[in-house]
Amino acid sequence: MAIPAHDDSTAFQFHGSWREFAPIAFTNLLLSIVTLGIYRFWATTRTRNYLWSRTRFIDERLEWTGKGVELMIGFFIAIILFGIPVIMLKFGLQALALRGHVALAGILFFPLYGALLYIFGLARFRALRYRLSRTFWHGIRGGSENGGWGYGWSSIWKSVIGMFALGLLIPWSMVSLWNERWSAMSFGPHHFTSRAQSGPLMGRFLLFYLLPVAGCVALIGGVATAVATGVTATPGSASATGILFVVLGVIAGYFAIGVIMLAYYAAFFREAVGNLGLGGIDFNFSARTSDWLKLLLGDVVLVVCTLGIGVIFLTYRHWKFLITHLEAGGEIDLDTLTQSTAPLPKQGEGLLDAFDVGAF
């Protein structure tokens, strides 16, 4: 079965509607509140059931088969695994330092911090593995034979290397971790291939370093203008213009950082998804910086205008964004797309379900 190329219908389509989703979202919120939050694992499951079922790939929709109880068990495991290093970091080291063993506290800090990084990497890997193992298409699921133990180590040393050279290696570290993660995943009998490069991202990443320079130039320009106007205007209005410049400058600075981050992430996702393959299929992601900007501004408007209630629709919006911009081309042989032999993990994705994004 070939994927219709450059048709007006792309391989991935989303058919959901927020009217259909609203009853799910509101009952989820209600039940989560009255159960002191315990229901949220089932809420996540119901949300995914809906979103997956309204997502069509070529001729058939996706199916989510995860269960609330799996997420709950995963969460408690994560609490224990994360909780021990965090409590030791927070209280143990503080107590040691207070009692004068500052050096010992310093020595212990690094292994504990490392343990935390390791568990975070492991959790990220396992979240992806769990999601793929619970996603069915044509009765076939995904997964990974890999437990992610090695990935945990990679996430430590690659994150550390990323910080070298004033953070210039961060794109490399992100891309390389993405490749490592996805290359370990499979769907049916096929392994994902992930060959993203960090080179194409460097241009946008360097904007982060350019920003302070641009800021200084703008500041000098602003001061110069203020001084120039101050010569003709009264002293009071000159200082008022100065304050206005500073306020506007700070706002512009924040906005600029936000836009650069978006531009970088947009490029990252295009590069990362664009170099992902599975069997005979190649994936692509079409969202540009402006699309991301629209998504985020839409999020803000939605949440602010509904006094916060709109938060329950964010998952829906983000999933819709993901699917509408996800494209695929190539060919699938349904007869050789056989059932995955990867083990079915028993627990869900733990703490990462709280962040929700970032699990891919």
Place this chain on the structure above:
Amino acid sequence: MPDSLDAWLYDGITARRQVVRATLVPGSIIVDGLAPIPIADLIDRGDDHRVVFGRKDESGWRLGFDQPLPPDWRAALPHPSRYGALIDRIGLVGAVIGGIAISALVLFGLWIAPQLIAPLVPPSVERKLGDAIVGDMGGQACVDPSGQAILDDLARRLSRKGDPLRVRVVDIPIPNAVALPGGQIALFNGIIQQAKSPDEVAGVLAHEIGHVDHRHVMAGLIRQFGFGLVLGGNSHAAEYADMLLSARYSRDAEREADAFAIQRLTANHISTRPTAEFFARLARHETTGNKRLDSAFSWLASHPVSQERRDAFNAADAKIVAKQPAISEADWKIVRAMCKSHHDDKR
């Protein structure tokens, strides 16, 4: 003649979709070419838009129908889960009411239980816990044997038998005093320097001893732990509940500590009026002159001084007979000088 319908099948082995005929017989469904499948093994995986069944024992197996099921099929086959098995059984309204009731009970238990559990924690355990959390206060404690002896004697008089107390003066120029786990009480040097008489310090000290006597610190630790455990990482609603409950809880604890302080001051013939005046001075920010520092770190931050609390101390004063200062003028001078040598050491 049994019913049969057109259906499609994914066998869960390959992705190929098969067109089949499905027949309903009592207790099972027959898909041509396959052994009869017991209905007990089926799960509904459909929704409003389509009719699909899966199997409990084979994760990828799907039997789907492109038309709505006839009523007798619908009645015989399993029903879809909506909110989750338990809630489907009791209904959404029942689940909400039940959820509210159980949550209220849990929160009530979390509020009440720590004060009941705290007295059961052995003092030795609490002491070790206190050591682990605060240690020796980072060498900030002012060591002065003569001043310490005077304070220990005052604390002994103000406490009840069996209160395991360790009072220390800490060289921090902020008007504050805290009760820590393990019966440790830290009097900040700021509170001693800004007090106009030893009776004021005695009042604050008696209040803190009240917290130790009522095991408030341990109860606070247990309560925090309990909330962290039950509500940890949960929704914002839970955080608000925690906040509201702690505020309510600490107001009760403050009232208990005040009552203890008034009772102990009265028993020792120490006037309670200076303490009330001290509260009033703190409230007027006439302490360090640094308002920001005061409001953030002073005793006031954890002890909002209400008119009601001040009135309680003032009212008690009339009933105290044969008043005498908490400590003598000479001893008071020694206590006020406790952190002098500490300062000199550092320089």
